[in-house]
Amino acid sequence: MTEELKSNGHCETVSVDDEPTAGVVGSKDMTAELCALAPIGMLAELTHRCPLQCGYCSNPIELERVNNELTTEEWCSVMRQAGEMGILQVHLSGGEPTARKDLEDIVSAASEAGLYSNLITAAVTLKRDRLEDLAKRGLDHVQISFQDVDAANAERIGAYPGATQKKLDVARWVVEMGLPLTVNAPIHRQNIHNVGRYIDLALELGAQRLEIAHVQYYGWAFLNRAALIPTYEQTIQSIDLVENARERLKGVLTIDMVVPDYYAKRPKPCMGGWGKGFMNITPAGKVLPCHAAESIPELHFDNVRDRKLLDIWMNSDAFNAFRGTDWMKEPCRSCAFKEIDFGGCRCQAMAMTADPRNTDPACALSPYHGEMVALAKTEAAKPATEFVYRNPRNAAEALKTQDETLVPAE
Amino acid sequence: MTGTTTSPGRLIVDRETRPKLPPYLKLRHDAGRGRWVLLAPERVLTPDQTAVAVLQLCDGTRTVEEIAAKLAEEYSAPVDVITADVLDLLQGLADKGYVKA
Numbered sequence A: 001m002t003e004e005l006k007s008n009g010h011c012e013t014v015s016v017d018d019e020p021t022a023g024v025v026g027s028k029d030m031t032a033e034l035c036a037l038a039p040i041g042m043l044a045e046l047t048h049r050c051p052l053q054c055g056y057c058s059n060p061i062e063l064e065r066v067n068n069e070l071t072t073e074e075w076c077s078v079m080r081q082a083g084e085m086g087i088l089q090v091h092l093s094g095g096e097p098t099a100r101k102d103l104e105d106i107v108s109a110a111s112e113a114g115l116y117s118n119l120i121t122a123a124v125t126l127k128r129d130r131l132e133d134l135a136k137r138g139l140d141h142v143q144i145s146f147q148d149v150d151a152a153n154a155e156r157i158g159a160y161p162g163a164t165q166k167k168l169d170v171a172r173w174v175v176e177m178g179l180p181l182t183v184n185a186p187i188h189r190q191n192i193h194n195v196g197r198y199i200d201l202a203l204e205l206g207a208q209r210l211e212i213a214h215v216q217y218y219g220w221a222f223l224n225r226a227a228l229i230p231t232y233e234q235t236i237q238s239i240d241l242v243e244n245a246r247e248r249l250k251g252v253l254t255i256d257m258v259v260p261d262y263y264a265k266r267p268k269p270c271m272g273g274w275g276k277g278f279m280n281i282t283p284a285g286k287v288l289p290c291h292a293a294e295s296i297p298e299l300h301f302d303n304v305r306d307r308k309l310l311d312i313w314m315n316s317d318a319f320n321a322f323r324g325t326d327w328m329k330e331p332c333r334s335c336a337f338k339e340i341d342f343g344g345c346r347c348q349a350m351a352m353t354a355d356p357r358n359t360d361p362a363c364a365l366s367p368y369h370g371e372m373v374a375l376a377k378t379e380a381a382k383p384a385t386e387f388v389y390r391n392p393r394n395a396a397e398a399l400k401t402q403d404e405t406l407v408p409a410e
Numbered sequence B: 001m002t003g004t005t006t007s008p009g010r011l012i013v014d015r016e017t018r019p020k021l022p023p024y025l026k027l028r029h030d031a032g033r034g035r036w037v038l039l040a041p042e043r044v045l046t047p048d049q050t051a052v053a054v055l056q057l058c059d060g061t062r063t064v065e066e067i068a069a070k071l072a073e074e075y076s077a078p079v080d081v082i083t084a085d086v087l088d089l090l091q092g093l094a095d096k097g098y099v100k101a
Helices: A028-034 A072-085 A103-112 A128-136 A151-158 A163-176 A192-205 A219-223 A232-248 A309-315 A317-321 A346-353 A369-381 A392-398 B049-057 B064-074 B079-095
Strands: A011-016 A041-045 A089-093 A116-121 A141-145 A181-187 A209-214 A254-258 A278-281 B026-030 B035-040 B043-047
Touching (some): A072 A103, A103 A116, A103 A128, A151 A163, A163 A181, A181 A192, A209 A232, B026 B049, B064 B079
Parallel strands (some): A041 A278, A116 A141, A141 A181, A181 A209, A209 A254
Antiparallel strands (some): B026 B035
16 A cells, blocks of 8 residues: 555645545655644444345444434534534445435535545445435445455355345446446455455456455454454465556556455554544444444543534544554554554454553564464464354344453563 | 556556546645645545646646646746656556546
């Protein structure tokens, strides 16, 4: 990603990705300038309802109920406030955003607020006339997830028979209507052999962009890690393949890649820094610095029903908790990279070490790193476990059990 | 930078190219930040004054040569320098899929 984003003198690029953990990434100076006063990206999780049941979902295990969802007017107000405070892009996501019958009104509000709107959809229930209406209302971009390029495997992963044909239909309508299309490829051990064919699919559909999104282990994906995590060798091979394709397809297809970090030496600059350029709104209106932030029990999250978005961004405890570098412990505190990777991911530190102030165990300097790599290698070497499909019944079951954390090196 | 790949569909920008922005890009002034931004799928591009001046002339009818001549006149700058700069800028953007012809 670094190579692709580098400056060409007169026009720099900053990525505003919907992927959990990717967030806002670009050159340090430009990102700092753009985000000096306000975030530039917002992920609006309109609902947790979803026709698919993918075990790699990054939603929290505890799914929000329909009757707690924000109303149409509340979402429209969020869009207006976002535009006023300087947010530039909104990702309309979920769950499945088209499950909201008022998506049209929300898109109109986003468009009127000057936001560049990205619809992140599974596309299995989207009809052509609805898509046309959304485009007329100012929808700017459509991203469609494909669980695999092999239909049978895709439909097993998503637990939705007939999904592939529906997705292909919608993808073709998107292109026919002149909207830009992103093919989203959530990559894990059960489809990693098809990375090359995903590239072919994106080209065949006329997509502008392909996201090779290696699963990040949060929420449901953390629960299903042993069913998902690829081997080190598979991971490296897939990254090489993408890097070669990028060069070959320059000017034809943009390929973004979110790489898995269990095998990394340096942690990802999660969200481009906590509370720096990105915010996330849950279906019930809670405002989070990232997708998975609710997994940190000590944090309290304000709600758009009670406070203005800008006030939450600037003054809320949750956004200030890990802003900047003052919160850091060693080895982050004295690290030369602390302004580059921000110590990695707070949620991963929480999940793996039980302390969100610890260095992300993806970092080789973390005392937990060796154990994390060993855990990944051990899980990947064993046969994949059965998926715990993402649905309310499995959520209730999963919430009864507690996860174990790692023990640091002596 | 140019000519290193042979992928079909890659736009090689030269003096005769008539560049244009695809309809899904939005070049707009961001009042709060006091600067121009080019909004693309999950990207924010930050054109400087020069890039904005170039992009505003990319209407699909003017050639790169005409764009460079216009800017050279406007900024009283040598046309060769401007042309090289415009070619470099547009090729960079074309390689990211942001400029078509």
